[in-house]
Amino acid sequence: MTDLQAIGAAAKRAAWALANASTAQKNRALEAIAAALEEHAQEILAANAADVEAARAGGMSAAMLDRLALTPSRVCAMAEGVRDVAKLPDPVGRVLSGATLANGLEMEKITVPLGVIGIIFEARPNVTSDAAALCLKSGNACILRGGKEAIRSNTAVASAMRAALKAVGMDENCVCLIEDTARETATAMMRLNGYIDCLIPRGGAGLIRSVVENASVPVIETGVGNCHAYVEKSGDIAMAAEIVFNAKTSRPSVCNALETLLVDEEIALQALPAIAARLKEKNVELRGCARTCEILPEAVPACENDYAIEFLDYILAVKVVSGIDEALAHIRRYSSHHSECIITRDLAAARRFAREVDSAAVYVNASTRFTDGGVFGLGAEIGISTQKLHARGPMGLEAMVSYKYVLYGDGQVR
């Protein structure tokens, strides 16, 4: 098995130096990495072609193959993504607050990098450069561990990045890739206390669960989005149909896509057919409660599990509810705390929904699809947190730092 301690120690050493690198140095490294990705595009594409070929032979689905495959323009987009990160403000060294204490001690609370960030991801090789760039800009070394389907691609991308770091005089171990794709290695990585300061899994529900179950290093849970829309009885039905259509069908495979529709029984008879008609344009399968199936002949009966899972597909669970109490109770029970929306004209209902729904993003009369670091003005995102510690919702560079207190005195004792 790979010597993870050695990789951890190398990353930690790199992190110490990187924590004190200037913004100019970090940006120079990012520019060099972007250029290296373009220069080494041929090697990266060749490695990726081998990955794709092996995956196709192994029977990977078309959707997964699309995530895995790189093209010349995708490699350019990876390089551009790295350049975009260089343009973002440096989150390190900001003074968050400060005070002179009664005894004269001068105290400042200053942002500092987290240290070493571990990223465990699945089949998308562009995560390698995206995540490494965000870590580098925030002064963090990273240890990347991608899926075995993308190992050749990830190795080629990481090797271009590491060469670029070396070329600008920085420690190449600012970006470490674990090339051993055995499951035990991933599990051991999750327990690399003392070396990894924060672990961010990026992938499906199974990966996230495995990390939460097994990790002893601090984890930020990301990504799973069982998102709900609730059409309250005063809601504008035409608006509801547009929002549900957009939230479900504009990109069904992403975590901010809609998975369950709740409709107030008072307007179900008008609202459900209008919404269903719009969803029919994209052949969305509807899985409904008994009342939904009475109203919509095209709906099939939903089972309990349909309300619990992310379909990530053209499928929508539907339930008629007796009012906002039942809607809130349903969301409390099944939500993954990502994004939910209400469609309403009623002020009290809007305020109550916004207050009581315990999710990272709560929308009143807007699509859940807006939950995104770019849209929220964060520049880029390392993931979308569905937990409450440290960061919630889209995490940009500001979520990739911690802080420390620095106190200057002249001999104060307590």
Added chain:
Amino acid sequence: MTDLQAIGAAAKRAAWALANASTAQKNRALEAIAAALEEHAQEILAANAADVEAARAGGMSAAMLDRLALTPSRVCAMAEGVRDVAKLPDPVGRVLSGATLANGLEMEKITVPLGVIGIIFEARPNVTSDAAALCLKSGNACILRGGKEAIRSNTAVASAMRAALKAVGMDENCVCLIEDTARETATAMMRLNGYIDCLIPRGGAGLIRSVVENASVPVIETGVGNCHAYVEKSGDIAMAAEIVFNAKTSRPSVCNALETLLVDEEIALQALPAIAARLKEKNVELRGCARTCEILPEAVPACENDYAIEFLDYILAVKVVSGIDEALAHIRRYSSHHSECIITRDLAAARRFAREVDSAAVYVNASTRFTDGGVFGLGAEIGISTQKLHARGPMGLEAMVSYKYVLYGDGQVR
């Protein structure tokens, strides 16, 4: 075994209501709790006397017995502590930032409670009311699990608090106590995902390590303080002696007490005798490196482990270092990232130490003993975080909340 799922579910339900309680309601509950602690002082003291008697019969050390024992004035102090928390500003519902997005969506980032906070602690029964009050004020339900030595005391304190909650019309499960003190129950509590949003261990290094190793719920690591003072070659020796004396002896049992002294070899011959003379007033045992033992005949040779542990006693590890590089390397290797200080007159050394030491609090010419929520202006603290996710250093009410994004629109889709 105790039905932890049932306790978790009850706490979660209580947390939903508590999250939307007004500041006035929460303060009323805190006042009622304070009054109840005073009213039930006799029961609490009787229960505590039984705990103390059992612990003494079991051979508990005098220092531990002192932590366990309550007196009428300690119970009053517990009640006053709860009243003090009522006076602190409510951390929930603050708008951290906001913006109108390009598409007209109005976005606010608003603080919200974490939900259910688990606290695992050892023999100090006053933690029961301290922690519960801070959780309540920050809108969080809590599940408390104290040590078996204090179980009668904790049960009496929790029962007074729960009765007070009920009396003011709030859910008594805002404060839950696990009365089962079996180790397996604590371990099961650490894996109560879906019910516990954040687990804060309060206790010694063994407890913290067990929680970090076993928990699958998010943890905030607290407390362990292997704190260092480095007397740089330009440092004022008289100031160094005062700071080291204060940091080591003003309260050796706490986490911000000094554990290791590093002295630059250029001034060791002058500095060590001056510092040792001051420490002799409190009979501090010195465990030194070879050079220290040459200079100080009273020092005994240190072993490797002496640099790694918290003594929490009148013992100090001492090492002569060749300069700031070696001092920083030593701290990097052994520090628990709590508090460190440098004594220096040199600007570059001060700035470098402040920048490169990776600890929650870094002091220039002041005692490490100041790392404390009260001193830092946080009002009260639930613990001192030695990790970098979520909160670092003393954690007040502001560290006991998360945030969510609320977005109001009029039909925006993406």
